[in-house]
Amino acid sequence: MPASTIAVCTGASDLEAALQNLGDLNVIVTGREEFRARVTEVELQNLRVWAVHERVSRVGFLQIPADIVLALIAPGGPPSPPIWSGITLDKGDVLLCGPGRCLHMRTAGPSHWGAISLPAGDFAAYFAMLTGQVLTMPILAQRRGPSAANCRRLMQLHTAAIRAAGMRPHTIVDPEAAHGMEQQLIHALVKCLSACPSEDAAGPHECQDVVTRLAQLLRSQPERYANQTAFCAELGVSLGHLRRCCKQILGIGPASYAHLYLADRARRVARKRTAHRIAL
């Protein structure tokens, strides 16, 4: 059933919950300001659309579901979008991410970004039907530089859909209007991606892989990795290489990342305990 939601998030866990349909997201705040984010999500029959406005700098790790294709878009204008796995998106760029892929994201302050997701099978089918070509599902995120006209149309529709969710949510709920919105978005997305040459954005592939494994280590046994040497031993990389990769993907070093991760984890545990005590 088509629907729309708007969530105002006051903490990292709120943001993770608000974006749960985007994938498995883990957020670590790196800024000192008060956390504030607004997430608008539009759920259509098969397609979902998001717009996210964030205030505080942070890093995040996103695991895309195994059956979903995700298009990350940079709507343009200030504030800037996040940097995805070391990739900076310019206004109007679309980053197509294949099913099951992992991405890191980081922001250096306030940010604004959007996303569109579709089941991988549906997307491939629509792409083939509309273009007559078989889509090579990106192994890792592929960056596309859409032509101005195709890009503008997709951005316009994305903005209009988000605006409709905010100002006329009853429109989203109407099946015919929702169907029209979905079909137009699918069409614009396929045109956008097929009209322009793709650029394999898996450049920092190796660093992405190292940082992904680092994140997984921290999540699985955080207490075991008290220092960078332990990380390097487990990951099988030199300290210098680990530092370079973290700077490139996360914008911070491995020690800072581990410190922030552990501090964030401790805060969440404390919050849970407090909530449990209040419930009792």
Added chain:
Amino acid sequence: MIGEVHVPSSAVRVFTDPDDHAAAIRQGVSEMTVTGRGVFRSEIVRIDLHNLWMQRFTENVSRIKHTIGLGGRAVIAFPVQPGPAQFWQGVALTPVNLIRHREGANYYQHSAGASVTASMSLPLSEIAAIGTPLAGCDLLPPRDSFILTPPPSAMARLQRLHAAAGHIAKTHPDVIAHPASARGLEQALIEAMVTCLTNADASEDRSARRRHAVIMRRFHRLIAEYPDQALYIPEICKAIGVAERTLRLCCQEQLGVSPKQFLLMRRMQLARRDLGKADPSNATVTEIATCYGFWQFGQFAGVYKAIFGELPSVTLARRGE
């Protein structure tokens, strides 16, 4: 006399609704999508002689017409006067051409502006009977419709007679109704028609155009399956199994507009139809617009006004008045 005898008659009807106009077209099931801006207005002059049926269609804006012939009659059609381009299955027509339809022909025709077109038909039994004595050949409908270019004098005579019949139907319909004068008119028209059919050059039938016609038939079938529902390019491409580029080529050729424009016009027309019928005390423009997949209402109103010359709220309010 050969064949069943009908009482001669004529009628002149004026329409402001494209659906009503399409429903009044004989010898087939027709649908019309207006593509031009402004208020639609049309006239159909219908003349039924003893065996020969004739129609003259006058429309004031560009449009796309789809017709599925009913069969049982041999039908020809032709543009009446020079003016904005007219196309049949993507092929440009002028008043020197005529189309010889196959039985049960399924086709698109479109015009680039105001147009006047004519058609004539005879029962199959009649055309079969007169073929040999008059023409020395079989005049039954061909296997595939095609365009003819008759000798200029023959075509000019047919045009003159058809126009004269139309004029008489408007000014002196009692002449049409008189059996003797109807017979004289009919015989002259049949002779002119047969002369055109037997001395004409046929246009080359290209296989690419045939393939496109097949695609357009599938396109139309899908639209006919969902007469009151908004349709979109991704699902149409999926349903008929062609890439958007091919569909665009076919639509540009046969409809004169892109599929996106055609589908938008269709949705607009469906919305206008409902706005015209709705009770303004119960319905709103927003409700009706969303039924046809419109969700950007400012844009909807703007495009609606650009096409129909009035805001959707005005159309809705008119029903209440």
